Amino acid sequence: MKRDPARFVPRTAPPPPVAGTAAALEGFATAAGMVRALRPVEPVYCLYPPLLRRAARRFVEGFPGRVLYAVKANPQPEVLHELYAAGIRDFDTASLPEIALVSGLFPDAVCHFMAPAKLTGTAETAFRRHGVRSFVVDHDSELDRLLAIADPDTLIHVRMKAFDPRSVYELSSKFGATEDVCRRLLRRVADAGLRPGLAFNVGSLCRHPDAYGDAIARAAALAREAGVEIATLDVGGGFPTPYPGLAPEPLEDFFTAIRRAAAVAPLPADCTLICEPGRALVAEGQSLVVQVILIKDGLVFLNDGIYGSLKELQISNQSVVYPPVVIRPDGPPPAAATRPCEISGPTCDSLDLLPFRIDLPVDLCEGDWIEFGLAGAYSNAMTTAFNGLRPDRWVRIDGDLPPGLRAADRSAVGRPDESEGPR
Missing domain, CATH: 3.20.20.10 (Alanine racemase)
Structure with missing residues (x-):
């Protein structure tokens, strides 16, 4: 009998799971491992299935x-x-x-x-x-x-x-x-x-x-x-x-x-x-990895901004903040000490600035990568192609969790607190 899509039938148990397609994405144990392997110069969306x-x-x-x-x-x-x-x-x-x-x-x-x-x-x-x-x-x-x-x-x-x-x-x-x-x-x-x-x-x-x-x-x-x-x-x-x-x-x-x-x-x-x-x-199931492309007079330029994946950080009156972790695959790990940094996107528009500062390591360098956690909602959904820049690279992370999750969250999904390599 054909199901009437307009009728709601109460369920006593969730339907059985089916295979998804995230498995078809290139997979890595951690975002740091992805950076070491790919050295991406464009933003990367990391799915955590x-x-x-x-x-x-x-x-x-x-x-x-x-x-x-x-x-x-x-x-x-x-x-x-x-x-x-x-x-x-x-x-x-x-x-x-x-x-x-x-x-x-x-x-x-x-x-x-x-x-x-x-x-x-x-x-x-x-x-x-x-x-x-x-x-x-x-x-x-x-x-x-x-x-x-x-x-x-x-x-x-x-x-x-x-x-x-x-x-x-x-x-x-x-x-x-x-x-x-x-x-x-x-x-x-x-x-x-x-x-x-x-x-x-x-x-x-x-x-x-x-x-x-x-x-x-x-x-x-x-x-x-x-x-x-x-x-x-x-x-x-x-x-x-x-x-x-x-x-x-x-x-x-x-x-x-x-x-x-x-x-x-x-x-x-x-x-x-x-x-x-x-x-x-x-929101919790996706992060965003970006690269620092320029530091000029204290202003940190990223390869993504408000015309890309960071739009909601501009419009939410600082209620939506993506917690950051710096990934540095070469050299000494980032310093523990931080300073508030003004953030710019890569476009040729002076409005491409976050309206608040983000605490980042005092020794942040050009070429470092940053993984922003809690970035699964209204990030890739709100991107534009302004200046010909539209992020659209996706990978799958299988062995770690993104920034912003608590130890209890890590335990609940069976993931370690440690991430692979320096971050």
Whole structure:
């Protein structure tokens, strides 16, 4: 019997793992070993498959519902394969290219078109060509377009505003409807004979689980006031990553808060919870190795910058920081003492500067390499080809962990604290 992609069937256990394609990448025991072997002059993305799979399993096994990976965070096929291998079968896709990418890699995957403002005609193409039956709206015009093409199996989430001010990125001024509008849109979906749902996003890099609990209570009350039985409640993404300087509560506390809030909220018995993590699934599982190409008057030039993989370091108000480790394959190891360094990218643009300094060894030299950890989210996804420079070299690291992970993390994935060679 053919599976209906619009229907959510509760799972009692994660699906069996399948082989991914990260194994096809050139592999090294450590990033330092990769540098010694390749001496790369261009930036290199280093995948850590065990970390990607661990993150996916934590969500698949811990979240009380269905997990949709937000492809926009990192669309690299090898990354998608690792998440799929660990049990992710639903994908939050924001465009036709993302839908085509996921559908081409995984014919059994379910794509959800979760962009509130879609390019003209793309919802119909997703519906007719790719079989997408799950969408989101926050305005009557978007709903009008969907009602013109939808069938009774179409699931339409109405997105409400739900910003928690303790989150790093605010996502409710541009997206989300007021409660009055939400009630009207929900009733329109139900009256059309379609499957209504509610959605919200409390903001990216949310550090407090109670933000989700409060939003779930509001959503349940809103649906009740609208007189609509919702089929799904999408709690969005925003789950945190422990970047330096941030101290979020454990991920499991977020799952517990969501589970408890849903249990006491007046939700229909068959309402399915879904979430859309992006950063929390991929940030830890990838690092970035760059080279120091020039040190001039104290300014450190790297072969990557804000037009490449470091864009989010510019726009996050220093909330996103990639922890660095210097790799020096020849000569004495880097000094333990550090100094704050101003960082420039390689482009011919004076704006290609990080807005904060990074502590690096006092004896940092031209030709040194730096591995930045926690670089799996919104790094390669946001690169440009400005000046003809677009990083696109990938390797696999099999025997070490990237900078920024604690000893407990290393123990959990069976990796040593030591890395190969001087770093």
